[in-house]
Amino acid sequence: MTPRVNHTASRNRATSVTSRRDPGDAALARIEAGEYGECVQCGKKIAEKRLELLPDTRLCANCAT
Ligand SMILES: [Zn+2]
Numbered sequence: 001m002t003p004r005v006n007h008t009a010s011r012n013r014a015t016s017v018t019s020r021r022d023p024g025d026a027a028l029a030r031i032e033a034g035e036y037g038e039c040v041q042c043g044k045k046i047a048e049k050r051l052e053l054l055p056d057t058r059l060c061a062n063c064a065t
Contacts, residue, residue: 039063 037046039060046060057064 039046040058041063044060050061
């Protein structure tokens with residue numbers, strides 16, 4: 001019976017999950033993967049400034065107006 005070993009293992013796992021789930025990194029990875037940042041109407045890239053203001057937008061400034 002070695003309960004201390006179990007405790008340490010689960011703590012280590014929790015730490016690595018937390019560090020891999022940084023929200024800023026996730027957003028950047030999605031932009032680089034092209035999952036968002038492209039206009040669904042014309043297919044052009046949405047300006048980074050616009051995405052910063054409206055992270056959920058699917059339309060570029062041209063199509064949204
Ligand atoms: Zn567009």
